Amino acid sequence: MTDLLYTVNEGIATITLNRPEALNAFSTEMIDLWIKALESVRDDDSVRVVVLTGNGRSFCSGGDIKSMVRRDGFLHNNTEAEDLSSTGLARKKSLWKRVQRIPLLLQEIDKPVIAKMNGVATGAGLDMALMCDIRIAAQRVRVAEGYIKAGIVPGDGGAYFLPRLVGVDRALEILWTGDTYTAEEAKQIGLITHVVPDEELDAFVDAYVRRLASGPQETMRFMKRAVYQGMSTDLRTSLDMISSAMGLVTELEDYQEGVRAIAEKRPPKFS
Known part of the structure; x- marks a missing residue:
């Protein structure tokens, strides 16, 4: 062992x-x-x-x-x-x-x-x-x-x-x-x-x-990085980082699935 x-x-x-x-x-x-x-x-x-x-x-x-x-x-x-x-x-x-x-x-x-x-x-x-x-x-x-x-x-x-x-x-x-x-x-x-x-x-x-x-993995990872980075950076840098993350996650299938699930009033099925 x-x-x-x-x-x-x-x-x-x-x-x-x-x-x-x-x-x-x-x-x-x-x-x-x-x-x-x-x-x-x-x-x-x-x-x-x-x-x-x-x-x-x-x-x-x-x-x-x-x-x-x-x-x-x-x-x-x-x-x-x-x-x-x-x-x-x-x-x-x-x-x-x-x-x-x-x-x-x-x-x-x-x-x-x-x-x-x-x-x-x-x-x-x-x-x-x-x-x-x-x-x-x-x-x-x-x-x-x-x-x-x-x-x-x-x-x-x-x-x-x-x-x-x-x-x-x-x-x-x-x-x-x-x-x-x-x-x-x-x-x-x-x-x-x-x-x-x-x-x-x-x-x-x-x-x-x-x-x-079961959550949207890339989105969750961007969230974690944004939180931890935000603890050691200024507001402008944090906002710049999160806007870049937003631009990326909205190109992913998980985003499309999330929007469809909200519109159809059902739980999302993320990849």
Whole structure:
């Protein structure tokens, strides 16, 4: 069994973190497979929607220090995380070569990416959910940014994504305290999009992603790119981009089908 599973079924790609005995903490193998899976998602036109989830009772508990020690020599002491003997530059490069590739690849993917949060999500595990477009959590989920307790910073992009979802003051409070939040509390502050009963998580996510997969794909991808680009550009640039997108999507068959469906008062059947 590998540390990460990747499947595609009817246009829906599923990335499953597969170390349930370690609460799906990152290993080097998991990160490497994750990068390959995201490259496949980016390059495979048959993929319409992506689901990220965990196997077992955890979504992801963050980085597995001991695994990184054994395989990368990231730390010197194989039992304690406190003894950081490698150079600062080596540790920086290790982040860049592996875990930081994940948010960069996600930035290249215009398809919907859904985090199906089946259990605890802490530290980098929570950050991986924050990198997704939509977060759907079971009621049992608990989330926390626990970096402060280890005296480290969020090296995977959490400091970038967190304030964009909850605001600067709340993001700093979450990072500085390392407090744990229930799924409902996380939803109230904007960390989670939907919270559903534990036993309904699978059915809810399945219906949700199938709905997205049946939509006009190019239009949806232009929408996603426009939203994210709009967060880092001025109004004029954003309007220029969206007018170009409008010119393109109105040449597509999905647009013609949408207009016909509205006129005929029926649900559209997009390609």
